[in-house]
Amino acid sequence: MLALIIYLLAVLLLLFFLIMMSIYTALLIYSSLKGSPYVPTKSKIMEEIFAPAKIKKGGYLIELGSGDGRMLRYAVKRYRISGVGVDVNPLLVFWSKVVARTENLIDAEFKVENIFDTDLSRADYVYIFLMPELIDKMVAKMNRELKKGAVVISHGFPIRAWKRKLYHVHERKPFPTYYYRIK
Numbered sequence: 301m302l303a304l305i306i307y308l309l310a311v312l313l314l315l316f317f318l319i320m321m322s323i324y325t326a327l328l329i330y331s332s333l334k335g336s337p338y339v340p341t342k343s344k345i346m347e348e349i350f351a352p353a354k355i356k357k358g359g360y361l362i363e364l365g366s367g368d369g370r371m372l373r374y375a376v377k378r379y380r381i382s383g384v385g386v387d388v389n390p391l392l393v394f395w396s397k398v399v400a401r402t403e404n405l406i407d408a409e410f411k412v413e414n415i416f417d418t419d420l421s422r423a424d425y426v427y428i429f430l431m432p433e434l435i436d437k438m439v440a441k442m443n444r445e446l447k448k449g450a451v452v453i454s455h456g457f458p459i460r461a462w463k464r465k466l467y468h469v470h471e472r473k474p475f476p477t478y479y480y481r482i483k
């Protein structure tokens with residue numbers, strides 16, 4: 301009898317694991333279909349990435365495609381700023397919220413949202429790590445909504461239409477980081 305119960309519990313556990321893995325995989329595929337797969341920025345280069353942006357206390361950062369929220373959470377703690385991270389992947393947003401809550405980070409908000417629906421007008425800083433084709437599609441919206449002086453950090457890929465706004469490049473393999481200022 302005990303062996304049967306243990307067997308059934310093991311089957312249930314395996315089923316639960318398989319379901320969770322399927323949901324996770326489906327959401328990763330969903331992220332890719334929306335324009336960019338989930339590839340987190342390496343934690344050890346976070347300081348290096350934000351330094352050239354010269355982030356000032358009290359600023360507002362928008363992370364477009366925030367993944368597990370590590371970049372926004374780091375910047376909020378390090379520079380005493382506030383901000384919002386948006387991502388289409390509900391699982392990643394849920395996880396970002398859980399971690400922010402356990403760290404008592406009230407200044408970091410996370411939302412399930414498509415980046416094309418995000419109001420950019422409040423941003424002093426924008427952080428993106430997105431595929432070039434998705435960046436290209438965002439250019440018109442960023443041109444329309446970003447305020448003068450706002451800094452856009454694009455990790456991994458350049459904003460091809462913004463050659464004149466580029467003020468710094470940090471060369472690094474496999475992903476360089478590009479810095480733009482709105483004029």
Ligand SMILES: C[S@@+](CC[C@H](N)C(=O)[O-])C[C@H]1O[C@@H](n2cnc3c(N)ncnc32)[C@H](O)[C@@H]1O
Nearest residue numbers: 331334336339340341365366367387388414415
């Ligand atoms: C390369 S990951 C970067 C994650 C995070 N910014 C980081 O640096 O660790 C790209 C993220 O963008 C999200 N994404 C892709 N297309 C999106 C869209 N149209 N709107 C919102 N988020 C999107 C994906 O779900 C994924 O989490």
